[in-house]
Amino acid sequence: MTAVRQPIEYAEAPPDVRAVYDDIMATRKTDWINNFWKVLAHDPPTLRRIWTNIKEVMAPGALDPLTKEMLYVAVSASNGCHYCIASHGAAARTKGMTEAQYSELLAIVGLANETNRLVTALNVAVDARFL
């Protein structure tokens, strides 16, 4: 038993894992699987559950697909998840995010983290007009 979980490739994956891999590739119209899913594959129920959630939440809805990916990138940048910034950043670029847009996104992430702390530390009361 080792503490580090290696990616499980398609060729070595059991049927329930392959079924999720197949659905990921079909949904995303791509022919490869990124490492997140290959590592989650050590736990097939979680693999399936998280994919089901991502697929539902990121599907076309009230927000356009690019805005959704940028929101995902912004939260991941705020949390410092490098892999998530890389993977959702790539998805956002595929959907049209420019470098200028990414720069503005990061500026907002930084500024929000600054003002969030000032507001919270100063315990500012919510204005009646906001309620």
Add this chain to the structure above:
Amino acid sequence: MTAVRQPIEYAEAPPDVRAVYDDIMATRKTDWINNFWKVLAHDPPTLRRIWTNIKEVMAPGALDPLTKEMLYVAVSASNGCHYCIASHGAAARTKGMTEAQYSELLAIVGLANETNRLVTALNVAVDARFL
């Protein structure tokens, strides 16, 4: 000397604070100032500095104004800053955010916080294609 800083109203504000209040109202085409600025006003240089930053970062640019407000709301929701969610949420609604869009935004914030932890805990290696 008290630990809690009360909002400083326009009528009682010194000239340097009034100048910022005036610019906030002119820029936002509104006739009132929300509590965040009134509390920051105890420290005029910080009031001016933060307003200058918000004004620059949130100005029209590569991203449309609604997307920028929603990114601000998303980071604030992820960080649990109630005041920031209320104030930037109000701004986003003024710019057109629907409740359905807000629901999708929150779903992404929640899901990103879940997958950010899974990815980080499992120490997933960044795929070569993402670099």
Add this chain to the structure above:
Amino acid sequence: MTAVRQPIEYAEAPPDVRAVYDDIMATRKTDWINNFWKVLAHDPPTLRRIWTNIKEVMAPGALDPLTKEMLYVAVSASNGCHYCIASHGAAARTKGMTEAQYSELLAIVGLANETNRLVTALNVAVDARFL
């Protein structure tokens, strides 16, 4: 059994709790106990352990007492712990922190949270000179 732990006052406290209360008051040269300790008192070993740690870490050392309190306030402000900001803020004020110093402290907390996110999101490599 209730989920909310009420403060345990000196008069109703068992001997092991009173011993800690007595040491807090003697060390701080004060005649009262703040709520943190009175709530922790439901778990006497933790009460004693945390007090022992605070007493040791915050004792005079290489840093002067005011700087130590301000570092505590800064971390608490960054984490959004209102009680901790209030209690360590009060201690810092007692040791001489002015409102102007507190304003600068908060400005640094906010700015550090902004640049921390930019640096982490952009995955900036540590310069050789810093190693």
Add this chain to the structure above:
Amino acid sequence: MTAVRQPIEYAEAPPDVRAVYDDIMATRKTDWINNFWKVLAHDPPTLRRIWTNIKEVMAPGALDPLTKEMLYVAVSASNGCHYCIASHGAAARTKGMTEAQYSELLAIVGLANETNRLVTALNVAVDARFL
């Protein structure tokens, strides 16, 4: 278009970036630029904006320069930003921070993170004397 932003050296930098680099070196009385600024340089308005903020917030004021750097290091250590710990740690050492002081700083950062969680989880009410 690549997801990773390489540092932009002085020789290859456009005039608006060089102007900021020059001001950083003049202000800090040094002849080199650390990677943070070279990576931010992909977005010149953010480079200029963040530098303007750092320069203003970290300038001599009510707090002495060493205390300011240590507050920056403490927040960065609490947030786990390695680059920020390295860069502001180096600045603090240049301004006189000893290893014994750094050890005390880290001890406070750790302890504050412990007590912040206990206080928040236990929902301790702020004592009237602190208000």
Add this chain to the structure above:
Amino acid sequence: MTAVRQPIEYAEAPPDVRAVYDDIMATRKTDWINNFWKVLAHDPPTLRRIWTNIKEVMAPGALDPLTKEMLYVAVSASNGCHYCIASHGAAARTKGMTEAQYSELLAIVGLANETNRLVTALNVAVDARFL
């Protein structure tokens, strides 16, 4: 349109929301619904999705139900989510968590937050034996 979402009671809920409420009550063998679900009910797909996830993740598995609830409480305490501490704390108490166990849980949450910061700030290399 208001920024604050009020709980939606069973009597006023649409059929798709009632279906989830019914499943929650049947699964938990209870006759009431707590506020989390009633507020999520403004967004029925998210209500259903989150309930499906909670139901699957918290179902009997390799870990006993009490341990699972305590892990949920520990993460919520670490994140400072009062509602989550209250709701999952109540669930843990129903499953047998004693106050002494809760005290130990909180002590671990506090200590882990302390050592997590020390380890991260000091950038401790993972020992070969742990890999």
Add this chain to the structure above:
Amino acid sequence: MTAVRQPIEYAEAPPDVRAVYDDIMATRKTDWINNFWKVLAHDPPTLRRIWTNIKEVMAPGALDPLTKEMLYVAVSASNGCHYCIASHGAAARTKGMTEAQYSELLAIVGLANETNRLVTALNVAVDARFL
């Protein structure tokens, strides 16, 4: 003076550090010291203090040793402390944690981080029954 603290081995350690190393090995019935302690050893009072805390908090009590280690792992996973996940994960495995249990633990950590954000962002009121 260097910013990076190298592990201090037993052979080169001063007596007060060796005394802690000896107690760690005796308590854990092992013949080696992991890097966390060797890096903390640059600050002997903190080394002794943190070890004293770990020893007391993680000692047999109301919770069984495996549950305690898993709570430590869960908080560390939520905070993204790789070293802590590795070291406490190894301790949990030694005490009997299976990979299936670890998978469930991580699923709870991820889900709690998701629902913590939803609850906090939506500002859900604590139900009277939970108080």
